[in-house]
Amino acid sequence: MKRIDWNRLDPAARSAVLQRPVQAVSETVRTGVQAIFEAVAARGDDALRAYTAQFDGVELAALEVDADEFARAERLVPAEVQAAIREAAARIEAFHRAGMASSYQLDTAPGLTCQRVQRPIQRVGLYVPAGSAPLPSTALMLCVPARLAGCPEIILCTPPRADGSADPAVLLAARQAPGVRVFKLGGAQAIAAMALGTASVPRCDKLFGPGNAWVDEAKRQAAQRLGGPAIDMPAGPSEVLVIADSGANPAFVAADLLSQAEHGPDSQVLLLTDSEALLQAVAEHVEAQLERLPRAEIARRALASSRLVLVEDIKQAVEISNAYAPEHLILAVRQPHAWLPQVTRAGSVFLGDWTPEALGDYCSGSNHVLPTGGAARAWSGLSVASFQTAITVQEASRDGLRVAGPCAAVLAHAEGLQAHARAIELRLEQPA
Amino acid sequence: MKRIDWNRLDPAARSAVLQRPVQAVSETVRTGVQAIFEAVAARGDDALRAYTAQFDGVELAALEVDADEFARAERLVPAEVQAAIREAAARIEAFHRAGMASSYQLDTAPGLTCQRVQRPIQRVGLYVPAGSAPLPSTALMLCVPARLAGCPEIILCTPPRADGSADPAVLLAARQAPGVRVFKLGGAQAIAAMALGTASVPRCDKLFGPGNAWVDEAKRQAAQRLGGPAIDMPAGPSEVLVIADSGANPAFVAADLLSQAEHGPDSQVLLLTDSEALLQAVAEHVEAQLERLPRAEIARRALASSRLVLVEDIKQAVEISNAYAPEHLILAVRQPHAWLPQVTRAGSVFLGDWTPEALGDYCSGSNHVLPTGGAARAWSGLSVASFQTAITVQEASRDGLRVAGPCAAVLAHAEGLQAHARAIELRLEQPA
Incomplete structure (x- = not known):
C-alpha cells in the first residue's frame, strides 16, 4: 500500500489521491450494453436465453425459479446459515421499519389541508449479483425493505450457477419477501429484461441493487431511456x-x-x-x-x-x-x-x-446497498422510502379557497397564465 | 377534444389513449446537448457566453446577478406580487417543514445501536425556466426546501431577458434562500455549467427543476456521466x-x-x-x-x-x-x-x-415540481428530503459485537468472504 503524507502534497496531488481509478465507462461495455438492450427489445426471452448460454454457460428451459427449486433450497442450505439469514433479516427489518415515513397532514390556511401519503412502487426489480460469490446478504437488503414498503410485485434476478440452478442461500434470503418471483438471469441482460419486460420477465418501475461495470452501465442506460425505470443509484x-x-x-x-x-x-x-x-x-x-x-x-x-x-x-x-x-x-x-x-x-x-x-x-x-464512487454527495443508501413514492394531496373548502385563492391568482397573472387565474376566479365568483 | 368511450376500445386502443405523445428524444436535441456539454467542458465561461448570445440574444459581461440587480428587483416588482410571493413562501415552508425527516435511532441488539441522520446536499443547482413566461413560483418551489434542508451552497440558473437582466420576480422568489447565487443562463448550457462547473459557475452535486426538451435531455446526460450529479427527476x-x-x-x-x-x-x-x-x-x-x-x-x-x-x-x-x-x-x-x-x-x-x-x-x-410522463410510478415530487442525504450509523460495544458478530461471521463464510469474517473473529478473540 502506498504511504502518503497529506501535508506534503500540492493541491493537484491531493486531488489525485482522492480520485477513483475508474474514470470512464469503457467503449466495449457501453456498446455491449446497447447491443444487449437492442437484442432483448427485439427478441425478448430468446435473447435472454442466448446471453445466458453465452455468459453463464447454461441452457435454461425455464428462466423462473419454481416452487420445487425453492423447496430444494431449504434442504440444501445448512441450518446455521438459515438461522443467520433469519437473525439478520429480523435486525434489518427492525431498523428499516423504525425509519419508515409516516403520512402527515397540515392545515396551511383555514379550510385548506395539505397531506403527504406513501405508496409502494407497484413493480420493483431487484438485482443480486453472484460475481466471485453468491450474495444472500444482498437479497436480504433488497427484499426486506421492498416487503416493508408493501410493493405488490417483487421481481429478483440473479445469475444461474453452472448447473442451471439459482444459489439456494440467495433463494432463502429472497423469501423474506414472500411473493417474490426469482429469475435466473445475470448481468446487463437481467437489467435489460426488467427495464423493458419480456414474455417471462415483467417490466419494472424501478431497478435496485449493486453489480459490476456491465450492470452499472445497464442501469444507467435503462434510466436514460425516455419512460424508462428509475434506478436506486449508480453502482460501483x-x-x-x-x-x-x-x-x-x-x-x-x-x-x-x-x-x-x-x-x-x-x-x-x-x-x-x-x-x-x-x-x-x-x-x-x-x-x-x-x-x-x-x-x-x-x-x-x-x-x-x-x-x-x-x-x-x-x-x-x-x-x-x-x-x-x-x-x-x-x-x-x-x-x-x-x-x-x-x-x-x-x-x-x-x-x-x-x-x-x-x-x-x-x-x-x-442497509448495505450504499452509494459508491463519490455518489454519497447526493445519494443515500437504500431504505423503505426507496421502494415507495410520496404523493401530496390538497383539499380546499369553499372558504379555504377564499383565503388562499387570491394569492394564487396574483401569481398566475404575474406569470402570464390567465387560465390558471381563471380556474380560481371562476370559483370565487360562483354565487352561493 | 377527442371523445372516447373507454369500454368500446380494445386493449391496443386503450393503451394508445394513455400514451404520451413524445416517445423519443429527437436526434437534434440529443446531439445538440452533447455538443453543448463538450463545448462547456472545453471552453467553460466562453462557451456559456457564446450560447447565451446565440440562444438568448444577449451579450453578458457578468453571468452572475449582483447585489445591485437584486436591489433593483425589489423596486420593480409590484407590492401585490411581492406580498403574494411572501404568502406563498410561508405556506410552502410550513408544509415542507412539517414533512422533514427526523434522525432516529434503534438498538437492534443489546450493545448495538443503529441510527440514521440527515445531511444537506452541499451544493445544489436549481433551474428556473422562463420559456413563454418567467416562473417565480418555480423559484419558490426549489429555494424554500433547499433552504430548509440547510444546503450551504445554492446555485440557481434562469435565462436572461432581452435586456440582459434576470426576471425581477424570479430574483425576489429566489431570495427565499438568502445565500442563493443566481446566474443568467438558460437551457442545456445552464445544466451543463452546473454539472461540469466553470470558472464562474460552481459544479453542483444535484440538479433540480423543470424545463423543456433540451433541459430534460441535458439533465439526463448529466446524470448519465460517471461521477456526474444526481438529478431530481426526468422533466417533461x-x-x-x-x-x-x-x-x-x-x-x-x-x-x-x-x-x-x-x-x-x-x-x-x-x-x-x-x-x-x-x-x-x-x-x-x-x-x-x-x-x-x-x-x-x-x-x-x-x-x-x-x-x-x-x-x-x-x-x-x-x-x-x-x-x-x-x-x-x-x-x-x-x-x-x-x-x-x-x-x-x-x-x-x-x-x-x-x-x-x-x-x-x-x-x-x-411542491409543484412533480413527476411527469408517467414517472409518478417511481418518482415523487420534491420535498426537503430531495435536498438531503441520509447517512446510516452503527456502533457496537464489545458486548454488542459478541451478540451480533457471530451471525455476520456465519454469513461471511457462506459468501466466501473470509476477510469479512476475520474482521469480526479477530475482535471476538481479543483477550479482555
Missing part, C-alpha cells in the same frame, strides 16, 4: 475509508481494510491517521493477515491502488473524507460521537473499535 | 387528469383542463367521467371559456391531443389513472376521500370541487 466498486487515531487497534484496522480489499481488485481502501506509529503498525498487520487469506490475491491487487495517508489531525481527516464521500466510513477514534456531526458525505458510518464494516454488511440492521 | 410536459362524476361543476372542470392546456402545446389533458351529460357540458364550457383566454392558441393546440373519456364508473376511472400515473390528479367526485386510498400513482392530488390545480401550482403549500 465497494470502498472503505478508515479514520484512525493513535489509540486505535492496528490489527482491527488492518482487518477492516482487508475485508474491503477482498471484494475485488477494484475495491477502494483508504486509511487516514494522524499517528505515524499507527500507520506503520497497520501496514505490518496488513501484510501479516494477508498471509492467511484465501482471497489474498484479489486483496493484494486492490491494495496496490490503496493508500495509507498521514494527516495533521482528525479534523483534517474528516475534511478529506467529506471531499472523498466514501461508501463506508469507519471512525476508529476515541471520540467518534464528537466527530460524527462533522461528517457531511458518507454512505454508512461505523463508530469506534468494535464496529467492523462487516457487521453492517450483514446484520447490524442498516 | 405538464399533465392533468381529472376524474369527475355527475355532481361535478362542468365550468370548474373546464377551467382546470384549460389551465393545464395553456402551459404549452404539448401539455397533456385527460378527463375521465362516468357521466355523459357532464362530459358534454365540459366540452361546451371549454369552448366558451377558450374565447376569453389570451393563450387560447396554445391551449387549442394542447387540446387537440387531449381526451374526454367516458368510463363505466369511478372505480374504473381510478384504475385508468393509476395506469397513466398523472402528474396532477383532480378528484372532482362526491366522495374524494373514499377514493384516495385507491390512488397508487400520481404526483399530486386535488380533492373535490374547490381545489383547482392552480392552487397547488402556487400556494397550497405542496
Whole structure:
C-alpha cells in the first residue's frame, strides 16, 4: 500500500489521491450494453436465453425459479446459515421499519389541508449479483425493505450457477419477501429484461441493487431511456475509508481494510491517521493477515491502488473524507460521537473499535446497498422510502379557497397564465 | 377534444389513449446537448457566453446577478406580487417543514445501536425556466426546501431577458434562500455549467427543476456521466387528469383542463367521467371559456391531443389513472376521500370541487415540481428530503459485537468472504 503524507502534497496531488481509478465507462461495455438492450427489445426471452448460454454457460428451459427449486433450497442450505439469514433479516427489518415515513397532514390556511401519503412502487426489480460469490446478504437488503414498503410485485434476478440452478442461500434470503418471483438471469441482460419486460420477465418501475461495470452501465442506460425505470443509484466498486487515531487497534484496522480489499481488485481502501506509529503498525498487520487469506490475491491487487495517508489531525481527516464521500466510513477514534456531526458525505458510518464494516454488511440492521464512487454527495443508501413514492394531496373548502385563492391568482397573472387565474376566479365568483 | 368511450376500445386502443405523445428524444436535441456539454467542458465561461448570445440574444459581461440587480428587483416588482410571493413562501415552508425527516435511532441488539441522520446536499443547482413566461413560483418551489434542508451552497440558473437582466420576480422568489447565487443562463448550457462547473459557475452535486426538451435531455446526460450529479427527476410536459362524476361543476372542470392546456402545446389533458351529460357540458364550457383566454392558441393546440373519456364508473376511472400515473390528479367526485386510498400513482392530488390545480401550482403549500410522463410510478415530487442525504450509523460495544458478530461471521463464510469474517473473529478473540 502506498504511504502518503497529506501535508506534503500540492493541491493537484491531493486531488489525485482522492480520485477513483475508474474514470470512464469503457467503449466495449457501453456498446455491449446497447447491443444487449437492442437484442432483448427485439427478441425478448430468446435473447435472454442466448446471453445466458453465452455468459453463464447454461441452457435454461425455464428462466423462473419454481416452487420445487425453492423447496430444494431449504434442504440444501445448512441450518446455521438459515438461522443467520433469519437473525439478520429480523435486525434489518427492525431498523428499516423504525425509519419508515409516516403520512402527515397540515392545515396551511383555514379550510385548506395539505397531506403527504406513501405508496409502494407497484413493480420493483431487484438485482443480486453472484460475481466471485453468491450474495444472500444482498437479497436480504433488497427484499426486506421492498416487503416493508408493501410493493405488490417483487421481481429478483440473479445469475444461474453452472448447473442451471439459482444459489439456494440467495433463494432463502429472497423469501423474506414472500411473493417474490426469482429469475435466473445475470448481468446487463437481467437489467435489460426488467427495464423493458419480456414474455417471462415483467417490466419494472424501478431497478435496485449493486453489480459490476456491465450492470452499472445497464442501469444507467435503462434510466436514460425516455419512460424508462428509475434506478436506486449508480453502482460501483465497494470502498472503505478508515479514520484512525493513535489509540486505535492496528490489527482491527488492518482487518477492516482487508475485508474491503477482498471484494475485488477494484475495491477502494483508504486509511487516514494522524499517528505515524499507527500507520506503520497497520501496514505490518496488513501484510501479516494477508498471509492467511484465501482471497489474498484479489486483496493484494486492490491494495496496490490503496493508500495509507498521514494527516495533521482528525479534523483534517474528516475534511478529506467529506471531499472523498466514501461508501463506508469507519471512525476508529476515541471520540467518534464528537466527530460524527462533522461528517457531511458518507454512505454508512461505523463508530469506534468494535464496529467492523462487516457487521453492517450483514446484520447490524442498516442497509448495505450504499452509494459508491463519490455518489454519497447526493445519494443515500437504500431504505423503505426507496421502494415507495410520496404523493401530496390538497383539499380546499369553499372558504379555504377564499383565503388562499387570491394569492394564487396574483401569481398566475404575474406569470402570464390567465387560465390558471381563471380556474380560481371562476370559483370565487360562483354565487352561493 | 377527442371523445372516447373507454369500454368500446380494445386493449391496443386503450393503451394508445394513455400514451404520451413524445416517445423519443429527437436526434437534434440529443446531439445538440452533447455538443453543448463538450463545448462547456472545453471552453467553460466562453462557451456559456457564446450560447447565451446565440440562444438568448444577449451579450453578458457578468453571468452572475449582483447585489445591485437584486436591489433593483425589489423596486420593480409590484407590492401585490411581492406580498403574494411572501404568502406563498410561508405556506410552502410550513408544509415542507412539517414533512422533514427526523434522525432516529434503534438498538437492534443489546450493545448495538443503529441510527440514521440527515445531511444537506452541499451544493445544489436549481433551474428556473422562463420559456413563454418567467416562473417565480418555480423559484419558490426549489429555494424554500433547499433552504430548509440547510444546503450551504445554492446555485440557481434562469435565462436572461432581452435586456440582459434576470426576471425581477424570479430574483425576489429566489431570495427565499438568502445565500442563493443566481446566474443568467438558460437551457442545456445552464445544466451543463452546473454539472461540469466553470470558472464562474460552481459544479453542483444535484440538479433540480423543470424545463423543456433540451433541459430534460441535458439533465439526463448529466446524470448519465460517471461521477456526474444526481438529478431530481426526468422533466417533461405538464399533465392533468381529472376524474369527475355527475355532481361535478362542468365550468370548474373546464377551467382546470384549460389551465393545464395553456402551459404549452404539448401539455397533456385527460378527463375521465362516468357521466355523459357532464362530459358534454365540459366540452361546451371549454369552448366558451377558450374565447376569453389570451393563450387560447396554445391551449387549442394542447387540446387537440387531449381526451374526454367516458368510463363505466369511478372505480374504473381510478384504475385508468393509476395506469397513466398523472402528474396532477383532480378528484372532482362526491366522495374524494373514499377514493384516495385507491390512488397508487400520481404526483399530486386535488380533492373535490374547490381545489383547482392552480392552487397547488402556487400556494397550497405542496411542491409543484412533480413527476411527469408517467414517472409518478417511481418518482415523487420534491420535498426537503430531495435536498438531503441520509447517512446510516452503527456502533457496537464489545458486548454488542459478541451478540451480533457471530451471525455476520456465519454469513461471511457462506459468501466466501473470509476477510469479512476475520474482521469480526479477530475482535471476538481479543483477550479482555
